[in-house]
Amino acid sequence: METIQLDEFNIIGITVRTNNSDLDKLTNDMQGLWGRFMAEGIMQRIPNRIDDEICCIYTDYEGDHTKPYTALLGCRVSTLDEIPDGLSGRHYAGGKYAKKVYTGNILAGAVYDAWKEIWSLNLERSYVADLEIYGAKAANPENAEFEIMIGIK
Template sequence: MTKLIVMKQMMTLSGISTRTTNTEEMGSNGRLPQLWEDYFQKNIGAQPEVVDPHLIYALYTDYESDATGAYTVLIGHELNNNGVQAKTQLKRAVVPESTYMVFTTRKGPGFEVVAEAWGVIWEYFNQPQEEERSYTGDFEVYDSRDLDPSNTEVKIYIAIK
C-alpha cells in the first residue's frame, strides 16, 4: 500500500449517512453494507449540483473520540459550493481544509481491499509516528469509471495534525 501527504481545500459533500462504530461494523450488525446499498438504489450521484459525479466519497466524521468511538459515515458526492442549494433530504457535511495522509489500496475486491487498508491504517497510527490523526474528517474516494468490484483501487485520506 502506498501513502503520501497532501493538503486538501475545504469541500462540501452531500449524501446519505449513518452513525456506527468499528465494533458494530466488525460484527453482524454493521450498517455500512446497507448504507452502500441505499446509496446505489437512490442514485445519489444524479443531484444537479454534484461536481464530478464519477467520484464517490465515503466520509468518516463527527468522531466521538478516536477509532474506538462512534462516528458518522456519509456516502455521497462533492457539491459545487457556488450552486443554489437544492431542496433535498440528503445530508450535507463540510470537510475542513486539512493535511491528509493518503493511503492507496492494492487492486482487488472492493470490500476486501478497503477493510485490509483500514487495518493497516489503524496499525500504523497505533505505533509511535511523526503524524498524528486529527479525527476532523477522513474519507475514501472511489472512481466509478473504474469501479470493477473485483478489481477496485481506493484512496483513503486520513486527516493529520
C-alpha cells in the same frame, strides 16, 4: 503514505452513525448505506456535483477510531445551496492528510483490510474527517483502485 494538503470541499449524500468496535454492526451499517446509495440512485439526485467520484467521509468522531462516528456517502459538490430532501450536506475546511491508493476486491473486504492497516499505523490523526474516494478505477469492484485519506495533525 503520502502527506498532502487537501483543499476545502463540500459534500452531499446520506449518512449512518456506526462504530468499528462492533464488526457486525459496522458491516450491516456500511452495507446498508451503500445498498441504499445504489438502490435509490442517490448519486443522480445530488445537484452541483463537481465530478463522478463517490466519496465516503468519516466524521463526527466521539474519540478515536474505536468510538462512534458518522459515515457520509455521497459526492463532492460546488455549493451547498441546494440539498435535496433526505440528504445531508457538509462543508469541510480541508487540511493535512495522509493519502494512500489501495487496490483489491471491494466485495471481498479490500476496504476493511485497508482500514486495518491504517489503524495499525502510528499516525497523529485529527479525527475531523477521513475520506475514501472511488473514481473510474473502482468501477470493477473485483479489481478496484480507491484512495483513502486520513486527517492528520
